[in-house]
Amino acid sequence: MKAGFKIILTAMITVSLSQQLTAQFLSASDTSESSVRKYQNIIKANKDIVEFIEYSMVEKGLPKHLRNLALIESNFNRNITSSAGAVGVWQFMTAHANQYGLTEQQRTDLYRSTKTAAVSLSDLYRKYHNWVTVVAAYNCGEGNIAKAMRNAGSTQYHVFSKYLPAETINHVKKYLNVCFATGELSAVLNDYNNSRMRKVFLEGSGSGKSVSSLTEAEINAGFNLKIIADELKVDFSQLMDWNPELEQQLQEDGEGILFLPVDLMPDFLLKKNKILARSVKESSVNQGK
Incomplete structure (x- = not known):
């Protein structure tokens, strides 16, 4: 067995086992009809x-499901103030707001606070590479995340979460429940698992590459991945490095999650219809041969 193949096989087995373990810890804890109806209402x-929050997230290259963070933070109430002094839809504390140039008064401004939240969330994703950890960090702060990681000797949320405040653990559970209600739970969990898969492959190969800051978009089997790479002017092999399971997902499920660097996602969203049209046309040509 060649060394390179052995590394990849080991990585795939490691990720598979890790995903099974993760499933025990990361799932919706309340999938009742009443819970789903409550969040949807x-x-x-x-x-x-x-709609404004979703637009602002997509504009920044972030997933729409982050609107669920605003939901669990404030139920979209821009005038709410928590007992700890967090204010507005995004529940900015004074220090967090000041860090991004948001004044105390502007915390209740939906436009300014949402644009600031998008920047903050983008920064957190660049650091942690998965939305589960981002939601936890948004609640308890990066310092508590770093401490929990040190205590656990791991950067994986399902391992270090036992060292986090109970409020933060419940916050993440609530987020996953809302994502279940909005039909986006699989995207969040795929992001979490894929972030660890990329880490295993890159570290296991000894390539010395660093994991890119990636964000996600849903696509269906109508999209041709080679055309996506061509339109975005990236090597197809690089696209597949970011999306090692995507071809299989599209073949088996008819849909999947496309991961791209944050700076490429806006370009993909702008060209999405064009890419799909090219993909359909090429598929028709190939079928006609």
Whole structure:
């Protein structure tokens, strides 16, 4: 067995076992009809706010499911103040707001606070590479995350989370419950598992490469991955490094999660219709041969 193949096989086995372990810790804890209906009703009742938040996230190259963070933080209430002094839809504390140039008064400004939240969340994702850890860090701060990681000797949330405050653990559980209600739980968990898969492959290969800051978009089997690479002007092999399971997902499920660096995602979203049209046309040509 060649050394390179052995490394990849070992990495795949490690990730598979790790995913099974993760599933025991990361899943929706409340999938009841009443829970699903409650969250869906909150989103429907705040349609305008939700659409603005989703637009702002996508504009920054971030996933729409981050609107669920605003939901669990404030139920989209821009005038709410917590007992700890967090204010607005995104529940900014004074220090957190000041860190990004947001004044105390602007914390209740939906436009300014959402744009600031998008920058903050992008920074956190660049650091942690998965949305589960980002949600935890947004709640308890990067210092508590670093401490928990040190105590656990691991950067994986399902390992170090036992060292986090109970409030933060519950916050993450609530986020996963809302994502279940909005049909986005699989995207969040795939992101978590894929972030660890990329880490295993890159470290196991001894390539010395660093993991890129990636964000996600849903695509269906109609998309041709080679055309995506061509339109984004990246090597196909690089695209597959970011998406090692995507071809299989598209073949088996008819849909999947495309991971791209944050700076490439806006370009993909702008060209999405063009890419799909090219993909369909090429598929038709190939079928006609």
